[in-house]
Amino acid sequence: MELNQIIQSIQSKQSEISSVYFVGCGGSKADLYPGFYFLRKNAKKLIAGHFTANEFNYDTPAAVGEHSIVITCSLGGTTPETVQATSLAKSLGAHTIAVTHEPQSPLTKDADYVVTHGFHESYSAKVSKMTKVLTLAVEILNTFEGYDAYDHFIEGLGKIYDVIDDATESLLPQAKKFGEAYKDAPVIYVMGSGATTEVAYSFSICLLLEMQWINSSSFSDGEFFHGPFEIVEKDKPFLLLMNEGSTRPMDSRALEFLNRFDAQTTVVDAKDFGLFNYIAEDVIDYFNPILIEGVLRVFAEQLAIARKHPLTKRRYMWKMSY
Structure with missing residues (x-):
């Protein structure tokens, strides 16, 4: 399922989304940050939160529920705290999206939607996780509030991987x-x-x-x-x-x-x-x-x-x- 189709599917089940939470650990938590940053800057109604997984588990935001989207992220899909966060979000009625390199991993067990990404193929593939999470954030805003620069963002997506691969070829010295x-x-x-x-x-x-x-x-x-x-x-x-x-x-x-x-x-x-x-x-x-x-x-x-x-x-x- 394409990323925009995931968000459209959520909208078909829940016409009003009031909060979006980005949850992960270590490098995956950092890869979630641009998506959180985007919503924090551009959303006028949506609340955005960014959590390390166990903080989400032990100190869960009160707003997590049927009007929430929770995006969890783990490269291998086995990070125990993030697996638990996905299950917790699901139990609270949130719409859960798991982002991982491993589609059959434990992270996906309680996810409503699974987004897989590359990693080993190239330098640009290593940022596929970050890019897909950011794109989810853009699709959420565009679907539930509207985003005037949406077309410019999509155009940028079509170019950024080539920019990275071209840059890394000249960087070695x-x-x-x-x-x-x-x-x-x-x-x-x-x-x-x-x-x-x-x-x-x-x-x-x-x-x-x-x-x-x-x-x-x-x-x-x-x-x-x-x-x-x-x-x-x-x-x-x-x-x-x-x-x-x-x-x-x-x-x-x-x-x-x-x-x-x-x-x-x-x-x-x-x-x-x-x-x-x-x-x-x-x-x-x-x-x-x-x-x-x-x-x-x-x-x-x-x-x-x-x-x-x-x-x-x-x-x-x-x-x-x-």
């Missing part, structure tokens, strides 16, 4: 430089803004903390000057994600400060990949995280190679009960 420069860094701070805020978060907690065992923290560029900027000094490692669109002034202000004090700053900038050449201005904010997350994978791979520490290496995950 820059990514290798990043890997060599940061391979011995005791800590790496990751910054972003707008819809890309949780791309910074996921790179920090998943690619650096989980997969490389490098100390890391992430924060919004908007919060940078309200505490974190005090740790900036010469050669302190930072990774700054820069958007095209409405929050770029926040990114630029952060970059200016990092450069003023000679921090060791790597910038991944959507502008460098010509995003404005492909995506309409009124929807470009929502395509920044898709592009930036796609190209960041090349940086992570080259860091792993430089450190001789495969991205699949773990101390605890998959090796013990916790």
Whole structure:
């Protein structure tokens, strides 16, 4: 079933939807964020919530019910907390949509609708999960409230995967430089803004903390000057994600400060990949995280190679009960 057909099916059963919740863990939680961000910015009536799964389970929003859509997300579909969240949402009468790479996984057991996505096929496939969740959010808004920029968004969907694959082909020299420069860094701070805020978060907690065992923290560029900027000094490692669109002034202000004090700053900038050449201005904010997350994978791979520490290496995950 196409994504717009899923939302139309929900509308045929429930003409009024008042809330939408995005629920997942780790990288999947971060992949849900652009969809949440889109609704938070554009919806006039719909309430949008974004939860890590166990918080949803233990501190469930009172509004979850027959007038709610709950979108849960797990790459392999086996994350226990997210499986439980899907079942809980279903038991409360919500319309449940499970987004996963594995259509027969436990996540889908109590889902009314299942959305499957790619992952291993290419760099662009790795952001298919994020893109499909964002598209669900756009379809929800367009169906229940209307969305003037809908056609521009659909046009962008038809281009963004090619933009990512073209970008990653040219990135290798820059990514290798990043890997060599940061391979011995005791800590790496990751910054972003707008819809890309949780791309910074996921790179920090998943690619650096989980997969490389490098100390890391992430924060919004908007919060940078309200505490974190005090740790900036010469050669302190930072990774700054820069958007095209409405929050770029926040990114630029952060970059200016990092450069003023000679921090060791790597910038991944959507502008460098010509995003404005492909995506309409009124929807470009929502395509920044898709592009930036796609190209960041090349940086992570080259860091792993430089450190001789495969991205699949773990101390605890998959090796013990916790």
